[in-house]
Amino acid sequence: MEFVVLLKQVPDLAEELEIDATGRDLARDWLSYVTSEWDEYALEEALQLRDLAGGTVTCLALDTGSVEELLATCLARGADRVIKVGTFERQPDSHTSARAFAGALRTIGHDLVLVGVQAIDDVDGQLGPILAAELGLPHVSVVTHIAVGTDGTTVSANQEYAGGVVAEFEVDLPAVLGVQTSREAPRYAPVSRVRQLMKTAAIEALEAPAGHDGGSIVESMSVPGAAGHAEMIGGDAAAVADRIVAILAERGLAKTGAAS
Amino acid sequence: MSNDIFILVEHRDGAVTDGTFEILGRARELASQAGGEAVALLLAAVVGPLAEQLGGTRILAVEDPGLAEFSPSAYEGVLAPIVTEREPLLLLAPNSAVGMDVAGGLSGATGLAMAAFATRIALVDGAPVITCQLFAGKIDVDVRFRDGRGICTVVAGAYPASAGRTAGSPRVETVSMSVTDQRVRFRRLIRPEAGDVDITREAILVSVGRGIGEQDNIELVEELAAALGGAVSSSRPIADSGWLPRTRQVGKSGLRVKPKLYLALGISGAPEHLEGMRDAELIVAVNTDPHAPIFGVAHFGAVADILDVIPALTKRLG
Numbered sequence: 001m002e003f004v005v006l007l008k009q010v011p012d013l014a015e016e017l018e019i020d021a022t023g024r025d026l027a028r029d030w031l032s033y034v035t036s037e038w039d040e041y042a043l044e045e046a047l048q049l050r051d052l053a054g055g056t057v058t059c060l061a062l063d064t065g066s067v068e069e070l071l072a073t074c075l076a077r078g079a080d081r082v083i084k085v086g087t088f089e090r091q092p093d094s095h096t097s098a099r100a101f102a103g104a105l106r107t108i109g110h111d112l113v114l115v116g117v118q119a120i121d122d123v124d125g126q127l128g129p130i131l132a133a134e135l136g137l138p139h140v141s142v143v144t145h146i147a148v149g150t151d152g153t154t155v156s157a158n159q160e161y162a163g164g165v166v167a168e169f170e171v172d173l174p175a176v177l178g179v180q181t182s183r184e185a186p187r188y189a190p191v192s193r194v195r196q197l198m199k200t201a202a203i204e205a206l207e208a209p210a211g212h213d214g215g216s217i218v219e220s221m222s223v224p225g226a227a228g229h230a231e232m233i234g235g236d237a238a239a240v241a242d243r244i245v246a247i248l249a250e251r252g253l254a255k256t257g258a259a260s
Numbered sequence: 261m262s263n264d265i266f267i268l269v270e271h272r273d274g275a276v277t278d279g280t281f282e283i284l285g286r287a288r289e290l291a292s293q294a295g296g297e298a299v300a301l302l303l304a305a306v307v308g309p310l311a312e313q314l315g316g317t318r319i320l321a322v323e324d325p326g327l328a329e330f331s332p333s334a335y336e337g338v339l340a341p342i343v344t345e346r347e348p349l350l351l352l353a354p355n356s357a358v359g360m361d362v363a364g365g366l367s368g369a370t371g372l373a374m375a376a377f378a379t380r381i382a383l384v385d386g387a388p389v390i391t392c393q394l395f396a397g398k399i400d401v402d403v404r405f406r407d408g409r410g411i412c413t414v415v416a417g418a419y420p421a422s423a424g425r426t427a428g429s430p431r432v433e434t435v436s437m438s439v440t441d442q443r444v445r446f447r448r449l450i451r452p453e454a455g456d457v458d459i460t461r462e463a464i465l466v467s468v469g470r471g472i473g474e475q476d477n478i479e480l481v482e483e484l485a486a487a488l489g490g491a492v493s494s495s496r497p498i499a500d501s502g503w504l505p506r507t508r509q510v511g512k513s514g515l516r517v518k519p520k521l522y523l524a525l526g527i528s529g530a531p532e533h534l535e536g537m538r539d540a541e542l543i544v545a546v547n548t549d550p551h552a553p554i555f556g557v558a559h560f561g562a563v564a565d566i567l568d569v570i571p572a573l574t575k576r577l578g
Contacts, residue, residue: 013528016551017398026399098368118360118376120395123403125364125374125413129332133368138333138443141364142357142513156447159357160513161272162416164452164506167330172443178360180513181500215373215406219389222400224553230545230561237568244523244544244569245576247560251542253464253521254488254577 001055001152002109003046005079006101006127008061008091009033009070010120019221026221028090035070038116044182045146046114047078053148056080058108062100063205064088072197076189082201083108086208093124095214101127102134103209110174112155117142117178124214128178140169141178261347261409263296263386268339268353268362269314271304272330273449276313278421279354283414284317285423286381287352293383294349300430301342301351303327303335307432316428320346326439329446332361337441340369347409350388352381355413356512363413373410375403377531379418388412396530397553416512416535455507457491463520464490467510467537468498471526471547471566475503480570481525487577493517495527511536525566529554 011017011026012034018027046057059074061067063084071082085104092100105113115128132139143157144166153173158166160180171177233243248254265287270277280300287298300319304310305328307321322338335358343351343366351366353359355377367374379400380391387408392401393415459465466485472478478492485492492508499509510517512532522540527533529545529552537543538557545558546569555561562569 011395013396013398014549017395019399094364095367095374122376123392123394123401125367125376125411126360129361129364130368130374133336133365138441139361139365140332140444141360158450161357162277162512163515164509164513165272166450168447168450169331170445170447175443181496185501214367215371216375216403216410217406219402219404221402224393224397224400224556230543230555230558232555233560233562237564237572240546240562240564240569241572241576244560244562244573247542247544248488248521251521253542 001050001053001148002111003050003055003057004105004108004110004113005039005043005046005057005059005074006061006113006115007039007043007059007070007074008036008097008119009064009067010036013120019223023220024218033066035073036116036119038118038179040186041182042114042116042179043074043077043079044184044186045179047187048183049112049146049148053152058083060085060101060104062086062088062091062097062208064091068198068203069194071203072194072201073189075197075201076193077187081204083204083206085206091121093214093216094122094127094130095124096211097127098130098134099211100208101131104206105135107206112173113137113176114179115176117180123218124216126178128176132176135176137174137176138171139176139178140171142180143177144180145183146177262349263291263294264299264346264348265291265294265296266299266301266343266348266351268351268359269300269302269310270354270356270358271310274309276310277354277356279356279359279416281421281424282416282419283352283354283424284314285421286419288423290350290381290383294386296349299348301339303338307434311430311432314430315426317426317430319430319432321432321434322437323434324438326442330358331444331446332365333441333444334439335362336365336369337439338437340366342435343372344370349409350381351411353411353413355415359413363411367411373405373407375405375410375412378412378414381412381414393531396528397534397556398551415531417538452507455505457508459491459493459508459510460515460517462491464488465493465517465519465521466490466523466525467493467495467527468525469495469527470497472498473567475501477567478503480567480574484570484574484577487574490521495533524554524558525570527554528552529557
């Protein structure tokens with residue numbers, strides 16, 4: 001069974017995001033990047049499925065000039081093969097990404113393609129269904145509990161709905177699944193091992209066909225207004241607790257209004 | 261080409277979802293501005309009872325036994341030719357699992373542009389301008405479509421469902437199509453087991469997120485909830501870690517709650533979480549990140565370590 005995982009980097013939300021002078025993009029000079037959270041889940045699921053069903057895990061990332069660490073981390077976690085695709089100045093939109101990955105996948109064996117269900121910068125939609133349309137493959141988004149069928153021609157997966165309700169689907173392979181979460185937390189790869197692999201590992205490269213974007217144009221960016229912002233409580237933990245208790249007491253929500 | 265605004269009807273267990281009514285209400289407003297009509301795309305094995313729920317709406321319906329339950333491939337196979345032929349100004353879908361699948365699939369199949377995570381949809385000079393909530397709610401992005409037409413997934417709670425629920429009888433146009441793509445087959449619906457506590461019925465929720473750090477600290481939250489006479493709920497990562505049962509999860513794939521008090525502790529407030537709790541009467545949030553989006557919906561907030569604040573609160577309330 002050939003499992004393929006598509007990954008990308010996104011700005012680290014632990015850092016403050018600022019908008020650049022054009023007003024249409026983030027100020028990227030000082031941004032730090034991390035692997036998209038849901039892509040990490042997709043990789044973990046692929047590794048778990050391979051260990052159960054046998055086969056290989058191949059990881060692909062668009063080459064934005066800084067994906068060696070991401071791909072070396074995939075190897076350190078147990079991927080069998082890593083490939084950077086195309087040449088991009090920066091992470092393109094989901095439609096451009098889908099076309100580039102689709103081009104690569106036409107030359108790489110793939111029974112099950114796993115992607116993160118979404119990313120924090122998916123302005124023009126999620127990669128999974130767009131890629132599936134490019135390749136003419138079936139797809140399901142927001143899935144957990146993936147299992148390969150006994151004859152290896154289908155998978156079952158649960159799609160999550162509101163209220164904790166899920167639908168179980170059976171999907172013919174090859175297929176694309178958008179992974180919501182993995183059965184276990186993504187495994188840890190020691191930094192020393194990643195550093196070593198960045199020097200020694202074979203990171204393959206594949207050309208990507210030039211593709212047009214998805215036709216969604218960013219007009220402007222803004223930090224959501226202060227209009228709906230909370231009234232902030234200052235001070236140390238004791239002061240915060242005093243004030244919260246007083247707020248609750250005023251509304252009859254606390255059994256005691258006595259701040260100690 | 262038309263100036264009609266299409267919406268995807270999502271339904272489950274014989275009921276049209278709230279998210280559908282939210283986009284239907286907005287679609288009517290936009291269509292009247294654009295000089296078109298709001299058109300609901302309804303796919304089902306039996307259309308009638310679902311159409312009735314949509315009130316006086318124009319409906320394009322496809323009726324086929326293969327549409328008894330949602331399947332991405334069945335829906336897209338049916339909808340792609342309809343959307344291509346009828347050329348709506350805009351197609352709105354809920355930002356649910358169903359909407360994400362159908363919107364992305366149709367965008368890929370038809371070449372129509374797409375905007376995701378929409379919180380606001382306007383028409384400027386007759387063309388859609390979509391405000392998308394990106395970077396986990398930290399940045400708003402205004403997007404337009406190069407061709408002036410496109411598909412859009414709309415975040416739950418962006419518009420009131422009440423505006424979409426209208427009286428009247430639907431006008432149903434049935435499109436004769438059958439499901440041919442059966443590569444994604446529905447097997448069954450799995451419902452959550454009833455938990456010990458129904459968080460949708462609790463007046464006070466003490467809700468905990470990643471900021472709690474480790475499983476042992478959940479006990480501190482339980483003590484605080486007991487002191488307040490409330491129940492403990494959580495954001496998704498806590499349920500994923502197995503630290504609290506899935507039945508306590510608030511948000512998109514968890515439960516939607518409207519308590520008198522929602523105390524959000526160490527919850528950053530990703531859009532998926534906010535859609536489950538933003539209607540609470542009083543929201544008080546404590547988080548170490550001053551830019552956490554939770555402060556955008558909270559009434560009161562504090563930038564502090566919850567491991568200091570929680571015991572301090574319990575002590576005062578005990």
